[in-house]
Amino acid sequence: MIEKCINEHKIYDAYDMLGKEIALLGNWDLEQELENAKNTYRYMLEYMINGTVDPQSKSLYLKLVQQAFSMCDSASRGSRIKKNTGDKYCATLNSLPDGTNLQNIFTALETYGEASKRNVNPDSQKVKERKDDHERTLLQMFNHIWTSPQWSNSDKECANAMLMSENIDDNDNAILVSTATLSLFEYLDIRKLEFLFDAYEAGCTIASQRALVGIIMIIIRYDGRLKNYPEISARMALISDDNKSFKENAYTILTQLQLSKDTDKVNAKMRNEIIPEIMKSGKFRQTGFGFEEIDEALTKNDENPDWSKSGSKLNEKLAEMTELQMEGADVYMGTFSQLKSYPFFNDIAHWFYPFDIKHPALGDFEKNHSSKIMPMIKAILNAGPFSNSDKYSFCFMLSSIGGIEQSMMTNKMAEGMLDEEAGSIFKNAETVQPKAKDFSRQYIYDLYRFFNLYLYRTQFSNPFNDLDGAYTPLKATLLGSLMEDRRQVMEYAEFLMKKKYYTEASKLFESLSPALVEDDAELWQKLAFCYQKSNNPQALEAYINADSLKPDSTWTISHEAHAARMFGNFKLAAECYNRLLENDSDNIKYLKRKSECLIADENYEEALPVLYKINYLDESSTVAKRMIAWCLLMTNKLDKAISTYKDICTEGASANDWMNLGHCLLASGKMKEAVNAYTSGMKATINDKGNAEDFDKGMEADAEILSRFNIGKEELRMILDAIRFSCEN
Numbered sequence: 001m002i003e004k005c006i007n008e009h010k011i012y013d014a015y016d017m018l019g020k021e022i023a024l025l026g027n028w029d030l031e032q033e034l035e036n037a038k039n040t041y042r043y044m045l046e047y048m049i050n051g052t053v054d055p056q057s058k059s060l061y062l063k064l065v066q067q068a069f070s071m072c073d074s075a076s077r078g079s080r081i082k083k084n085t086g087d088k089y090c091a092t093l094n095s096l097p098d099g100t101n102l103q104n105i106f107t108a109l110e111t112y113g114e115a116s117k118r119n120v121n122p123d124s125q126k127v128k129e130r131k132d133d134h135e136r137t138l139l140q141m142f143n144h145i146w147t148s149p150q151w152s153n154s155d156k157e158c159a160n161a162m163l164m165s166e167n168i169d170d171n172d173n174a175i176l177v178s179t180a181t182l183s184l185f186e187y188l189d190i191r192k193l194e195f196l197f198d199a200y201e202a203g204c205t206i207a208s209q210r211a212l213v214g215i216i217m218i219i220i221r222y223d224g225r226l227k228n229y230p231e232i233s234a235r236m237a238l239i240s241d242d243n244k245s246f247k248e249n250a251y252t253i254l255t256q257l258q259l260s261k262d263t264d265k266v267n268a269k270m271r272n273e274i275i276p277e278i279m280k281s282g283k284f285r286q287t288g289f290g291f292e293e294i295d296e297a298l299t300k301n302d303e304n305p306d307w308s309k310s311g312s313k314l315n316e317k318l319a320e321m322t323e324l325q326m327e328g329a330d331v332y333m334g335t336f337s338q339l340k341s342y343p344f345f346n347d348i349a350h351w352f353y354p355f356d357i358k359h360p361a362l363g364d365f366e367k368n369h370s371s372k373i374m375p376m377i378k379a380i381l382n383a384g385p386f387s388n389s390d391k392y393s394f395c396f397m398l399s400s401i402g403g404i405e406q407s408m409m410t411n412k413m414a415e416g417m418l419d420e421e422a423g424s425i426f427k428n429a430e431t432v433q434p435k436a437k438d439f440s441r442q443y444i445y446d447l448y449r450f451f452n453l454y455l456y457r458t459q460f461s462n463p464f465n466d467l468d469g470a471y472t473p474l475k476a477t478l479l480g481s482l483m484e485d486r487r488q489v490m491e492y493a494e495f496l497m498k499k500k501y502y503t504e505a506s507k508l509f510e511s512l513s514p515a516l517v518e519d520d521a522e523l524w525q526k527l528a529f530c531y532q533k534s535n536n537p538q539a540l541e542a543y544i545n546a547d548s549l550k551p552d553s554t555w556t557i558s559h560e561a562h563a564a565r566m567f568g569n570f571k572l573a574a575e576c577y578n579r580l581l582e583n584d585s586d587n588i589k590y591l592k593r594k595s596e597c598l599i600a601d602e603n604y605e606e607a608l609p610v611l612y613k614i615n616y617l618d619e620s621s622t623v624a625k626r627m628i629a630w631c632l633l634m635t636n637k638l639d640k641a642i643s644t645y646k647d648i649c650t651e652g653a654s655a656n657d658w659m660n661l662g663h664c665l666l667a668s669g670k671m672k673e674a675v676n677a678y679t680s681g682m683k684a685t686i687n688d689k690g691n692a693e694d695f696d697k698g699m700e701a702d703a704e705i706l707s708r709f710n711i712g713k714e715e716l717r718m719i720l721d722a723i724r725f726s727c728e729n
Helices: 002-007 011-025 028-049 057-083 088-095 102-116 125-146 153-164 170-186 190-202 205-221 230-242 246-261 263-280 305-327 333-339 348-352 374-383 388-400 403-418 420-430 436-453 477-484 486-498 502-511 521-533 538-549 554-566 570-582 588-600 604-617 622-634 638-650 655-667 671-689 693-701 703-707 713-728
Strands: 284-287 290-293
Touching: 002 011, 002 057, 011 028, 011 057, 028 057, 057 088, 088 125, 102 125, 102 153, 125 170, 125 348, 153 170, 153 190, 170 190, 170 205, 170 348, 190 205, 190 230, 205 246, 205 436, 205 477, 230 246, 230 477, 246 263, 246 436, 246 477, 246 486, 263 333, 333 388, 333 436, 348 388, 348 436, 374 388, 388 436, 477 486, 486 502, 486 521, 502 521, 521 538, 521 554, 538 554, 554 570, 554 588, 570 588, 588 604, 588 622, 604 622, 622 638, 622 655, 638 655, 655 671, 655 693, 655 703, 671 693, 671 713, 693 703, 693 713, 703 713
Parallel strands: none
Antiparallel strands: 284 290
8 A cells, every 4th residue: 555655656655654654663763764765755846836936946856755665575574574464574594593694605606616626635624514505505595695684885895705706506506695685585785786787797607697687577576666766767778778788688588488487278178188098099008298209110010100190299299299389388397397396495585506417405316316327317317408496496306216226217218228229319418508598488487487386386376477467677667778670579479369368469560560561561461460359440441541552362351351340341351252252163161151151231132143152062961951040031032042941950969040931921921820939949949958048039030120020029029929838829
């Protein structure tokens, strides 16, 4: 409520509510800060009322708004800590040793880094103790920053010094960036956000990409508030102009965030469609982390040629799974979600640790597994599409397997290494250097897993739920600079279109100003398609524009026809189908659609020859016959209509067929026969639906049509009663 008042610039009301909340905390410093802000605001208002011109008034007002937001967050955090309901945030804060600060943590990490550079036996007890101390320091750093109040300038400077230190490992700085981001998800802290910008520009690749993921997610979460911080807007503009890879990195991250947002859909597809089809083939068996192909020699024995159809379906599903993996979809979330119960994941920090096979929690992992299997394991860990937390899960799972099962797995994996081609792939995988997009993808996977799988996840506000619909630069003002790169906007719009986010894709296509681009029919086609898929009437005009630029496109004409039908322009739709029929005169689909449009436009006479042609081309179809009969009724050719409907009814009629026959007979003055036909229709409805309600509604809906034959509503109501008596008998 306070934040809402500040956003609406109701500063007096915001100060009033803040005062009441701060009074409950008994925080004298915060009380004094609020009182000083109120006095400053009073003086500012007095100057305004007295007509005093102050060139600094706008910037001063902006600072007061920023300060109000800051006090609101401080009061909210203070209230949370005072209530201490036992949530993870308060428990973590209370567990920190007295006197914990960033400078001490910085010193400890630097000391460890310096000591690690000395040539000592890595297996010595002293080194192991030092690693344990380092692990405790990292956990302390993570917990301290996550639960910290708003940073001072000295806090930010210390964090930047850690980032630039030659003695602090890249992985440690990646954790530093992650905990600053997690803290920002709790409360907006401009200095922490500025630190993320610093990390993106100056940090190592893993820290830089994590920082940019955080920047984008925080900008989306706090879009409304960040409009009040021109320094952040300026920083975004500067990076966008100066950093050549910024926009490419940002669009990669937006794509990965969108793919993660669709993880539940992907896993449902894997579980319900792709995996069952693969398993049905009998050519694969499922293992813990994928599929293992059964010996090819066995699959060649007595193959049945009739299997080719199922084989093509299998290939289609395998190709679909491969495509999902290639585009970065999180296809292993379902598998690894079952492996997050290890004690390692009780610490929040561990969900964000870059994978390190030498981490103390894994013990002597390399020594505990045979030299035959380790190259394979390392290759999987380096080249596999897994998140960091998944890699830890994988290692914990392997360590938990013992005896015969471990031996069988070792032998099977070792056999795979004997294959020369596979061996080459795994050998290269060990030396693969991750790219920027690999770091951001793995980090987003880690974030998604934490917010959806962590034991106490309900205590966190899931940032993947911050948006309805798709991630796009248009969802946050500060991402506006991403719209300057036409190629990237086009590619991302096409990606969203492929993922069926048609409304968001259409807005991106719109931003490319198709009206100002000469001869770009394809852009108009894509815009029209997205409009049509999102039921936007602008689709028709967009198709017409595409058609004018590329008039011979069958795709455009057929979609223009469909859009015209959708939005009630049946005359234009019929014209489009005429154009399509010029090159394919016997196309039944086009003929049917044309006749439907003519009937919808009440052009029954013109529809009849089209329908007779359909009937000639496809004599078995009763659809054309029904439409012919209806057109005959509407053109008052009652004898032919009756004859046609009677033919239909002898072949197996629906309730609607009997009703329409009744209309024809009634219009011809054959009341008794009409009632008999209506009675058959009502009985058919009762048999199908259990009651006559739908039949009554159908008759009432056709009242206007019957009025053309001088049959009024009273007479129609009496006929319905007569039908009911007939049904009783």
